[in-house]
Amino acid sequence: MTQAIRIHANGGPEVMQWEDVPTPDPGPGEALVHHAAIGLNYIDVYFRTGLYKSPLPATPGMEAAGTVTAIGDGVTDIAVGDRVAYATGPIGAYATERVIAADRLVRLPDAIDFETGAAMMLQGMTAQYLLRRTHKVQPGETILVHAAAGGVGLILCQWARHLGATVIGVVSTPEKAELARAHGAAHVLLNSADIPAEVKRLTGGAMVPVVYDSIGRDTFMASLDSLAPLGLMVSYGNASGPVGALDVGLLGAKGSLFLTRPSLATYTAKRADLIGSAQDLFAVVQSGAVNIRVNQHFKLSEAAAAHRALEARQTTGSTVLLP
Ligand code: NDP
Numbered sequence: 012m013t014q015a016i017r018i019h020a021n022g023g024p025e026v027m028q029w030e031d032v033p034t035p036d037p038g039p040g041e042a043l044v045h046h047a048a049i050g051l052n053y054i055d056v057y058f059r060t061g062l063y064k065s066p067l068p069a070t071p072g073m074e075a076a077g078t079v080t081a082i083g084d085g086v087t088d089i090a091v092g093d094r095v096a097y098a099t100g101p102i103g104a105y106a107t108e109r110v111i112a113a114d115r116l117v118r119l120p121d122a123i124d125f126e127t128g129a130a131m132m133l134q135g136m137t138a139q140y141l142l143r144r145t146h147k148v149q150p151g152e153t154i155l156v157h158a159a160a161g162g163v164g165l166i167l168c169q170w171a172r173h174l175g176a177t178v179i180g181v182v183s184t185p186e187k188a189e190l191a192r193a194h195g196a197a198h199v200l201l202n203s204a205d206i207p208a209e210v211k212r213l214t215g216g217a218m219v220p221v222v223y224d225s226i227g228r229d230t231f232m233a234s235l236d237s238l239a240p241l242g243l244m245v246s247y248g249n250a251s252g253p254v255g256a257l258d259v260g261l262l263g264a265k266g267s268l269f270l271t272r273p274s275l276a277t278y279t280a281k282r283a284d285l286i287g288s289a290q291d292l293f294a295v296v297q298s299g300a301v302n303i304r305v306n307q308h309f310k311l312s313e314a315a316a317a318h319r320a321l322e323a324r325q326t327t328g329s330t331v332l333l334p
Pocket residue numbers: 051052053054133134137158159160161162163164181182183184187202225226229247248249250251252273274275276321322323324325326327328
């Protein structure tokens with residue numbers, strides 16, 4: 012038997028139930044992974060509430076690290092006993108073990124423990140594609156990063172500094188501002204500030220070439236107004252709610268802006284891209300340029316408490332759930 016969090020209806024954290032489910036056998040191309048740690052991500056909230064759709068009943072979660080305990084026919088890249096991690100759909104990571112397509116698994120370097128692996132794959136590969144592919148951050152650039160003390164945020168701050176960029180972070184409290192500063196943000200603004208005016212002041216009027224905005228509804232316009240002409244608006248999350256419909260003409264009026272709404276799934280759809288992104292992440296973590304901060308631990312059976320903390324903006328850095 013496997014123990015798993017299951018939801019039978021969308022709703023608040025209370026819909027997550029701790030249940031016994033039969034342990035599945037891996038089919039062709041699949042592997043059974045015994046989880047040592049599971050990563051908590053904001054996308055788990057979107058699937059729980061129903062903002063993102065999945066058939067029910069469902070087990071949330073898109074990220075974990077553990078050991079391969081069985082493989083199906085045709086699996087050649089991954090073997091029983093391998094230490095692996097993953098960050099991918101379909102959901103189902105909030106379980107003591109699960110079956111998953113073997114070509115979505117990445118072998119963990121020996122120096123990276125399971126907790127760190129579970130904490131960093133989804134948020135870290137997101138930071139990788141945002142900084143290295145969506146916009147190739149250049150030394151000397153000044154960039155704007157929302158939720159700078161969060162899971163993705165702390166990785167973005169450190170990695171962007173490592174690339175030679177100046178990070179302006181945005182957070183909600185002075186404590187989070189301190190944390191973002193300690194992880195590479197050169198300037199930190201509280202979200203109560205007039206963000207475009209502060210960006211104007213900090214950049215001597217130049218504004219920024221790229222904004223990484225994971226907040227969505229509450230910050231979208233301020234982000235557009237912080238961009239230099241021809242700047243790139245990267246709207247990659249909806250922690251405050253979806254942005255909704257947009258008058259495309261605004262992009263012209265505000266300076267021939269570019270807009271993208273990227274997702275990790277697209278950037279890692281090809282196995283070569285998945286492996287490339289993971290290797291790039293492992294390299295910055297192992298060199299010490301990026302430190303993965305696992306600032307909260309919860310029992311997997313108490314995932315509801317973890318969701319409450321995440322939604323109440325009480326977490327910083329990454330959070331893991333332990334079976
Ligand atoms: P975080 O640790 O960043 O937690 C979310 C943070 O968002 C909060 O701590 C809070 O920081 C801020 N926030 C602002 N407004 C709200 C609000 N109304 N309710 C709750 N939080 C709010 O989470 P993750 O690192 O897991 O994810 C960050 C974002 O990145 C999410 O939006 C997620 O969906 C997105 N994401 C997108 C991916 C993609 O490929 N598109 C992949 C991975 C993540 P503060 O208090 O400082 O404002």
